[in-house]
Amino acid sequence: MTTKIALITGGSRGLGKNMALRLAENGTDVVITYHTKKDEAEAVVAEIRQTGRKAASMQLDAGDIASFDPFLEQLQTTLLTEFGRSTFDFLVNNGGMGATIPFAQVTEEVFDRFVNVHFKGVYFLTQKALPHMADGGRIINISTGTTRFCVPGYSVYASMKGGMETFTKYLAKEIGARGMTANVVAPGPVETDFNNAAIRTNPDRKAYLASLSPLGRVGEAGDIGGVVAFLCSEAGGWINGQRIEVSGGINL
Numbered sequence: 001m002t003t004k005i006a007l008i009t010g011g012s013r014g015l016g017k018n019m020a021l022r023l024a025e026n027g028t029d030v031v032i033t034y035h036t037k038k039d040e041a042e043a044v045v046a047e048i049r050q051t052g053r054k055a056a057s058m059q060l061d062a063g064d065i066a067s068f069d070p071f072l073e074q075l076q077t078t079l080l081t082e083f084g085r086s087t088f089d090f091l092v093n094n095g096g097m098g099a100t101i102p103f104a105q106v107t108e109e110v111f112d113r114f115v116n117v118h119f120k121g122v123y124f125l126t127q128k129a130l131p132h133m134a135d136g137g138r139i140i141n142i143s144t145g146t147t148r149f150c151v152p153g154y155s156v157y158a159s160m161k162g163g164m165e166t167f168t169k170y171l172a173k174e175i176g177a178r179g180m181t182a183n184v185v186a187p188g189p190v191e192t193d194f195n196n197a198a199i200r201t202n203p204d205r206k207a208y209l210a211s212l213s214p215l216g217r218v219g220e221a222g223d224i225g226g227v228v229a230f231l232c233s234e235a236g237g238w239i240n241g242q243r244i245e246v247s248g249g250i251n252l
């Protein structure tokens with residue numbers, strides 16, 4: 001059987017890194033992208049290669065739509081030369097940033113940056129990547145628990161993720177003819193570098209968020225990656241057009 005290949009945006013750190021490692025553990029070869037942290041991405045690639053799987057890293061700004069065509073051309077070359085295939089199977093739109101900005105202070109510049117990275121970029125990277133994907137593939141868009149419950153200062157971030165969620169349902173409807181699925185994974189608060197490491201560097205905030213969860217803690221990257229790997233597995237193939245919240249049941 002042909003080894004499956006995943007493309008994960010933002011695989012250099014945090015959740016994307018864990019997704020990459022868990023997919024590799026399941027026997028998938030992986031291409032990760034990084035935005036600024038090339039060394040971290042190379043370290044993830046080295047870790048995956050040590051397990052016997054193939055891996056590569058590439059630079060991508062998920063908000064720079066004009067860069068997607070050259071990025072995908074370069075991906076095509078990487079797939080052929082390093083993976084011996086011309087297509088890939090799983091696209092995980094994960095890369096992105098967070099910020100806590102009260103609604104009254106959101107500038108048009110901030111709005112445009114968030115719309116580009118978390119919505120427009122996901123929309124057009126997926127559109128442009130589809131011809132490079134094999135039939136039967138899977139698309140997973142990483143959203144957030146904050147589309148269901150509200151966190152002050154997340155109006156711009158969560159609104160874009162909400163757009164991404166609606167897009168994912170339409171995507172599932174249109175790509176089904178190719179035997180492909182599309183789903184959303186929506187993590188709750190996870191202790192990563194996200195939003196200037198807001199959870200890690202703020203013990204009071206961490207304790208507060210933990211108190212909102214029936215399980216009494218915030219998430220770890222390891223809580224998320226396995227769910228993405230499952231959605232890319234044979235067992236996950238009948239899940240389609242769904243928003244799967246992976247938050248430990250916060251704010252039930």
Ligand SMILES: NC(=O)c1ccc[n+]([C@@H]2O[C@H](COP(=O)([O-])OP(=O)(O)OC[C@H]3O[C@@H](n4cnc5c(N)ncnc54)[C@H](OP(=O)(O)O)[C@@H]3O)[C@@H](O)[C@H]2O)c1
Binds near residue numbers: 015033097189191
């Ligand atoms: N952590 C949470 O609490 C949480 C909760 C819900 C949803 N999420 C979502 O989960 C995803 C990953 O977050 P995380 O917690 O893993 O954050 P993180 O630890 O800060 O890692 C962010 C990753 O995204 C990449 N990235 C940042 N800006 C990018 C851009 N403009 N284009 C492409 N890639 C970019 C980073 O690349 P470099 O390393 O090169 O900078 C890094 O690999 C995000 O979409 C986030 O919205 C996170």
